Amino acid sequence: MSTETEEKYESYYVPEQSPWPIVGAVALFFIAYGGANFIQQSTDTVDTGDASWGGLVFMAALAVMIYMVFRWWGDVIKESMDGLYSAQMDRSFKQGMLWFISSEVMFFAAFFGALLYVRQFVIPWLGGEGNNMMTHAIIWPEFAPQWPLTTTPDGTTTTGMGAWGLPAINTAILLTSSWTLTIAHHALKANNRQALLNYTSLTALLGIIFLALQVMEYHHAYTEMGLTLGSGIYGSTFFMLTGFHGFHVTLGTIFLIVLSIRCAKGHFTEKHHFAYEAGAWYWHFVDVVWLFLFIFVYLM
Amino acid sequence: MSDHHPTGITRWLYTTNHKDIGSMYLWFSFIMFLIGGAMAMVIRAELYQPGLQFVQPEFFNQMTTMHGLIMVFGAVMPSMVGLANWLIPMMIGAPDMALPRMNNWSFWILPFAFTLLLSSFLMEGGAPNFGWTFYAPLSTTYGPPSTDFFILGVHMMGISSIMGAINVIVTVFNMRAPGMTLMKMPLFVWTWLITAFLLIMVMPVLAGTVTMMLTDRHFGTSFFDAAGGGDPVMFQHIFWFFGHPEVYIMILPAFGVVSEIIPAFSRKKLFGYSSMVYATASIALLSFIVWAHHMFAVGMPVAGELFFMIATMLIAVPTGVKVFNWVATMWQGSLTFETPMLFSIAFVILFTIGGFSGVMLAMAPVDFQYHDTYFVVAHFHYVLFPGAIFGTTAAVYYWLPKWTGKMYNETSGKIHFWLSMIFVNLTFFPMHFSGLAGMPRRIPDYNMMFADFNMWASIGAFGLGLTQVYFLVTIIMAIRGGKKADEKQWDGATGLEWDALPSPAPYHTFSTPPKVD
Numbered sequence: 001m002s003t004e005t006e007e008k009y010e011s012y013y014v015p016e017q018s019p020w021p022i023v024g025a026v027a028l029f030f031i032a033y034g035g036a037n038f039i040q041q042s043t044d045t046v047d048t049g050d051a052s053w054g055g056l057v058f059m060a061a062l063a064v065m066i067y068m069v070f071r072w073w074g075d076v077i078k079e080s081m082d083g084l085y086s087a088q089m090d091r092s093f094k095q096g097m098l099w100f101i102s103s104e105v106m107f108f109a110a111f112f113g114a115l116l117y118v119r120q121f122v123i124p125w126l127g128g129e130g131n132n133m134m135t136h137a138i139i140w141p142e143f144a145p146q147w148p149l150t151t152t153p154d155g156t157t158t159t160g161m162g163a164w165g166l167p168a169i170n171t172a173i174l175l176t177s178s179w180t181l182t183i184a185h186h187a188l189k190a191n192n193r194q195a196l197l198n199y200t201s202l203t204a205l206l207g208i209i210f211l212a213l214q215v216m217e218y219h220h221a222y223t224e225m226g227l228t229l230g231s232g233i234y235g236s237t238f239f240m241l242t243g244f245h246g247f248h249v250t251l252g253t254i255f256l257i258v259l260s261i262r263c264a265k266g267h268f269t270e271k272h273h274f275a276y277e278a279g280a281w282y283w284h285f286v287d288v289v290w291l292f293l294f295i296f297v298y299l300m
Numbered sequence: 301m302s303d304h305h306p307t308g309i310t311r312w313l314y315t316t317n318h319k320d321i322g323s324m325y326l327w328f329s330f331i332m333f334l335i336g337g338a339m340a341m342v343i344r345a346e347l348y349q350p351g352l353q354f355v356q357p358e359f360f361n362q363m364t365t366m367h368g369l370i371m372v373f374g375a376v377m378p379s380m381v382g383l384a385n386w387l388i389p390m391m392i393g394a395p396d397m398a399l400p401r402m403n404n405w406s407f408w409i410l411p412f413a414f415t416l417l418l419s420s421f422l423m424e425g426g427a428p429n430f431g432w433t434f435y436a437p438l439s440t441t442y443g444p445p446s447t448d449f450f451i452l453g454v455h456m457m458g459i460s461s462i463m464g465a466i467n468v469i470v471t472v473f474n475m476r477a478p479g480m481t482l483m484k485m486p487l488f489v490w491t492w493l494i495t496a497f498l499l500i501m502v503m504p505v506l507a508g509t510v511t512m513m514l515t516d517r518h519f520g521t522s523f524f525d526a527a528g529g530g531d532p533v534m535f536q537h538i539f540w541f542f543g544h545p546e547v548y549i550m551i552l553p554a555f556g557v558v559s560e561i562i563p564a565f566s567r568k569k570l571f572g573y574s575s576m577v578y579a580t581a582s583i584a585l586l587s588f589i590v591w592a593h594h595m596f597a598v599g600m601p602v603a604g605e606l607f608f609m610i611a612t613m614l615i616a617v618p619t620g621v622k623v624f625n626w627v628a629t630m631w632q633g634s635l636t637f638e639t640p641m642l643f644s645i646a647f648v649i650l651f652t653i654g655g656f657s658g659v660m661l662a663m664a665p666v667d668f669q670y671h672d673t674y675f676v677v678a679h680f681h682y683v684l685f686p687g688a689i690f691g692t693t694a695a696v697y698y699w700l701p702k703w704t705g706k707m708y709n710e711t712s713g714k715i716h717f718w719l720s721m722i723f724v725n726l727t728f729f730p731m732h733f734s735g736l737a738g739m740p741r742r743i744p745d746y747n748m749m750f751a752d753f754n755m756w757a758s759i760g761a762f763g764l765g766l767t768q769v770y771f772l773v774t775i776i777m778a779i780r781g782g783k784k785a786d787e788k789q790w791d792g793a794t795g796l797e798w799d800a801l802p803s804p805a806p807y808h809t810f811s812t813p814p815k816v817d
């Protein structure tokens with residue numbers, strides 16, 4: 001029985017014990033504990049007395065988490081370089097990554113859902129549509145439904161962010177980065193090392209430029225446009241969506257930088273480059289989310 | 301095949317073994333079950349008589365909230381993941397779960413997440429008190445300071461669930477032994493595959509919901525605040541987009557369990573295997589478009605009320621297919637009634653009662669009457685306790701011989717079953733009546749007219765609680781001193797775990813995949 005299947009199936013690598021997951025669990029606990037405390041202190045919304053340990057605990061735990069990720073993934077890279085991984089293992093990683101990205105898609109879907117629900121239902125209802133005439137007439141008779149919602153029911157005002165300045169440039173940058181990454185990927189498959197390294201680093205650089213421009217955009221919004229997290233539902237959805245996207249671009253850029261270093265070290269071969277593929281998928285995912293953002297947050 | 305395994309505490313802390321991790325999940329969920337159960341006892345003690353007896357209303361609210369949260373996220377969900385860990389690799393002929401280190405991480409996050417959640421009892425303002433559904437603005441504007449710790453605790457549980465689900469899906473898609481085609485998989489594997497899909501789709505939405513809560517609480521956003529152009533009702537939409545699939549996440553694996561057990565003790569093949577698969581998939585897909593049946597009373601355009609009412613009732617069709625198939629499997633079988641079978645039959649009957657009250661609640665016009673009454677509490681306990689919990693219990697009795705190599709005492713098992721059966725009905729059946737008569741849920745005191753029903757329910761609850769301690773004793777006795785189990789303990793059992801492995805199953809199984817014809 002076994003010989004026959006052994007020929008068809010290389011053996012699947014089941015790692016020995018590993019200390020990193022439990023380290024990660026402890027770190028996560030203190031990230032959460034310190035983080036909640038820090039948020040309460042720094043926003044003054046809850047009286048936490050004189051305690052001021054939250055930020056410190058959070059930072060320390062975050063450092064442990066980063067260290068843990070390095071060591072854990074270091075183990076994985078080492079095992080991979082040692083040739084312990086079969087093709088089946090590779091498929092596990094790939095499928096795992098794709099399902100992880102699916103879960104990320106659903107995370108963004110929650111915020112897009114909120115945006116569409118607000119625009120489609122909430123704002124018109126606040127303006128008295130449907131059977132909501134009395135809400136409008138009695139509670140907020142001044143309220144005028146519109147999008148971007150520049151005046152909220154309680155009178156907070158702000159300005160809408162146009163699409164054709166920085167956002168359009170950023171769209172072009174991300175689209176270009178998708179293209180450079182594809183060139184790099186093809187170079188990898190053609191075993192063209194130099195092109196691989198150049199185009200991967202270029203993609204990471206485009207990611208950094210994108211982030212820099214986004215920082216400028218936020219600065220402009222906060223200091224000159226009066227557009228903040230606190231300026232009603234328009235600011236809430238704007239910053240939540242673009243902010244989480246920016247966070248993902250940051251992660252993706254770090255991913256690309258690590259990949260560039262590994263490219264330079266010659267870690268990847270034409271056949272064996274799961275990590276590279278994962279990074280590329282992640283980057284394309286971030287890119288697609290941006291296109292939706294550009295349409296629904298900026299353009300429409 | 302060596303049975304060597306690491307020892308000491310690091311065996312459990314560092315483990316990458318699906319059996320170790322499965323056991324830890326199961327024990328963890330049982331501890332949570334006892335903690336959540338203790339809170340239920342406080343609730344029922346307070347409700348034994350009208351008037352305020354033991355606790356203050358503020359504390360009562362914390363009890364109902366934490367009871368619900370702990371039972372849902374701490375007891376039921378991890379118990380199902382524990383079963384998945386133990387069983388899926390053995391059932392499909394895989395050496396382990398696909399990503400063993402991540403598997404360990406998924407588990408170990410949970411004890412920390414619940415420490416975080418439970419520590420909120422010690423904080424100023426007490427534990428969360430807004431119900432397990434944490435509706436805004438109760439949880440935003442009016443939530444106690446511990447709400448922020450709750451939010452991050454939910455994030456941790458979500459991370460754990462998503463990683464666990466990814467592991468299950470990848471294992472099922474990529475690790476099956478040659479010849480184990482999808483339509484040959486045991487139904488338990490199928491139901492878990494679909495459950496894992498649901499988890500990946502909705503846990504991130506839950507994460508999004510609590511994130512919006514957090515920013516509303518502290519960073520001035522107005523997602524759930526109409527004054528800023530948001531809407532508290534939107535909270536309910538987003539929450540229930542997660543919440544309704546969540547109830548199937550809790551019950552589908554239990555469907556899978558009874559679909560293994562009923563054929564074994566009927567000594568017949570499962571009736572309508574492929575229709576079971578399609579029914580499970582339809583239930584899962586429909587579960588994405590019914591969420592607002594929890595919101596009939598809060599207000600929606602009439603088209604919405606109608607749509608969600610009809611979509612909800614549609615779910616009764618595939619569910620009916622399943623119940624029919626279970627009954628048809630038993631039809632003309634040579635039945636015996638060992639403990640796992642008893643729990644499974646009770647599952648079919650009592651879950652169906654819960655399903656019927658569900659159809660009643662699905663009718664928008666009458667739900668205006670039932671909403672937020674004890675009728676709802678009766679409904680969801682009928683699907684959760686004799687549903688999800690009986691399903692897990694049946695699984696533990698059925699596979700214990702395979703896991704430990706020891707048999708439980710059949711008399712003890714039967715006593716556990718009959719006491720559970722009697723008390724679960726005594727506890728939850730009267731709640732239908734008090735609910736129909738108008739008794740609201742989440743309330744520490746009530747009108748005199750509900751006194752009798754509540755007294756019966758409380759007596760049942762105390763009995764039900766004690767019976768679960770008896771379950772613990774039965775299991776420990778079996779592990780410590782049970783009779784040695786046979787390789788194939790149940791003559792009607794099928795599947796790789798019974799046909800190809802000894803009892804107890806060795807530490808590492810199927811290092812090379814078996815051939816399945």
Ligand code: HEM
Nearest residue numbers: 340364368371372376431432433684741742743761764765
């Ligand atoms: C001995 C067993 C149990 C008893 C006596 C019990 C009793 C109760 C009672 C009386 C309530 C209503 C509290 C109120 O609204 O005032 C309640 C709520 C609830 N129970 Fe249980 N329960 C038990 C087991 C379970 C189990 C096994 C689960 C889940 C798998 C569960 C899930 C819930 C949930 C989700 C709520 C709603 C909490 C809320 O209102 O936010 N219970 N339980």
Ligand SMILES: [Cu+2]
Nearest residue numbers: 544591593594
């Ligand atoms: Cu529902």
